[in-house]
Amino acid sequence: MLDHINELPDWISRGLDDLFPNDNSGDSDQSFLKRLELSSVDKKPLRVKLGIDPTGTDIHIGHSILFRKLRAFQDAGHTAILIIGDFTARIGDPTGKSKTRIQLSKDEVQSNALNYLEQLGLGKDPKDSLLDFSIPSRIEIRRNSEWLENLNLSKVIELLSNSTVGQMLAKEDFSNRYKSGTPISLHEFLYPLLQGYDSVAINSDVELGGTDQKFNIAMGRDLQKAFGQKPQFGMLLPILVGLDGARKMSKSLDNIVGINEDSLSMYSKLEKVPDDLVLTYLNLLTNENLKELSSNPREVQKFMALKVTSNFKGIEAAKNAQFNSEKLVLGTKDSLEEIPEASVSNVNFPAKAFYLFSKMEMCSSSSEARRQILGGGVRIDGKKIMDPNLEFHTPDDLIGKILQVGKKKFLRVST
């Protein structure tokens, strides 16, 4: 399928699972290379669409694959168009037949969206974030309620008339449900058309998506043609396999690495992914040259963990995490995941070390804590602390770190 993929610049082709259409003709509606050239000749950046579902808030490294590709377009001078699906999130699924769609209030959606954008780097230096929010011509944030909220019935009918029952039932998930007799509510047929109409509304040149998005992205292309626009290209990226090495990375499967996790946690998880995922992670989550890797698999794994962590946390934090992970004296614990988490919400800051370890109930009293510290039995992230009066100013000084007393007591600090 990806015949002419090598003709594309590496920043585009890297990790790509599918590009459609993918014709090497001279037609800029059929050949992506031509569309790219046209953009360059006309000095008109490509409009690159990516949809965000604001029902969830935690971004994991699986999501980041798409944002990394979007960022690559930004860095090449093109415009990233983030579509926040606020309308569809607010509508949710009125039948309640699907458990995955939850109806959200306007405020919840707004707050989720802001949270999401902040995780992507809104307000941050672009060199420390997934997307570049600093150059106005390279980012456009749109909410689909802009054009969907007041879409009237005539327009809905026009949209619906662009597809047939047969086309919808050829879509894999609908097809399986129809064959098995599981009811498909009629409004579910509308969602691919609405997502497609987003492409019309923003006049996109490319839409990015996971491999499960082919149908919806192709629908956008069809609708753009029906509405007299130049049709978008679809760029599909793989769906990342999670830490279990088997299923797609998903919060509900508890096999994720969140981009908000602390660097030690991120590094430690990555360092232990199944061997056959290491190259995939390197390919999809870093820009490293896959031909120049060590021949020692253990070294490659550590290299991957370091580079991926570094992408999200910066090289300093990543190196620190690697160091701590290696130095961490786990005693009788086999793995980091077995360490229980505990919140510092009851601790008053600034907090001295002896008070902290007593308050967190790792020592029976303040005086016991002092004794343990002075006796050399207390560590934070594997590093011995010797001063009972060592002061922690805010929870951020501790969150994500591991408190250790003796060889058996461990706690991981959470918010």
Add this chain to the structure above:
Amino acid sequence: MLDHINELPDWISRGLDDLFPNDNSGDSDQSFLKRLELSSVDKKPLRVKLGIDPTGTDIHIGHSILFRKLRAFQDAGHTAILIIGDFTARIGDPTGKSKTRIQLSKDEVQSNALNYLEQLGLGKDPKDSLLDFSIPSRIEIRRNSEWLENLNLSKVIELLSNSTVGQMLAKEDFSNRYKSGTPISLHEFLYPLLQGYDSVAINSDVELGGTDQKFNIAMGRDLQKAFGQKPQFGMLLPILVGLDGARKMSKSLDNIVGINEDSLSMYSKLEKVPDDLVLTYLNLLTNENLKELSSNPREVQKFMALKVTSNFKGIEAAKNAQFNSEKLVLGTKDSLEEIPEASVSNVNFPAKAFYLFSKMEMCSSSSEARRQILGGGVRIDGKKIMDPNLEFHTPDDLIGKILQVGKKKFLRVST
């Protein structure tokens, strides 16, 4: 299916093909008799819905079956709600895949609707018309653009979520098309829901329709329940078989009797319908007692033709038509249909007889016409005329009548 039909008053049960639901429980949502009683106790007339498609303009006697039932409700004190499907007529079928739906302009729809209402009796004495427009509490004329034009996407999604793909594909026409691989455009699934939503918008108690409307009327019932209303009953009436005795009466099949036809034409057509339709026509198009008919089939046929014509044209005109039909000397002509039509548009009124027959080219000149009249060879509707100077004041004095010269020349006057 019609188990408890005999418990209903005759004005309701006559001609009924189906009533649903039709339960003799005490529940006014399940038993129509109960709903009727409730209406009487609460002194709240039933709201009886009938939809009109303003893409066509000529009403034929097949349509009149539904209007006659609606009128029976009016005469019993209930409210007829005519829904003019102006929105759907204007939208038409945007794919052009169905040839039957033509997109009309707002003005065309308005003008068709007015024309339609006039044929139903708008502005006329109710005793001479199909419906009673004279008592405000018994008639409500609504256009579905009122509630459909500004229906927003959220509401459309809510509507769509009330039905499933499986339900739609169980509908006979969709099922046949799906099985045969004929494309079904998605918006076609919306129409039954929109028709159903009309019931919600006007809060109907009963919807009348042909037997092909069961699915759509049941959809209205479902939607009313979903919107927290008392659900409507469906009353289905047979679809009239046309003059060919085989297929449903339809303009495109050229087997109709239009209610605007002149009384002679109407009577003559009815007098010749195939024998096995005579009782059906009497049952559906008159209120005559079917148990008190002549034993002579020819007499029954003439009785039916007289009574049906009388319903539309009044008893005087019907009797006249019967008389003329019988007296008409057809000479070598076998049937009325073989007589060519000719327009009086070139005739200047008032017109004298000799001028008329010459101008209509039934005689070679005015003097030839005078001679023929004086010689007793000229008839109008079978009646000899003897005065060459007999004057006709307007085209209406002639339209629908038969001009005859000698035994071979015939013309039927049209507008």
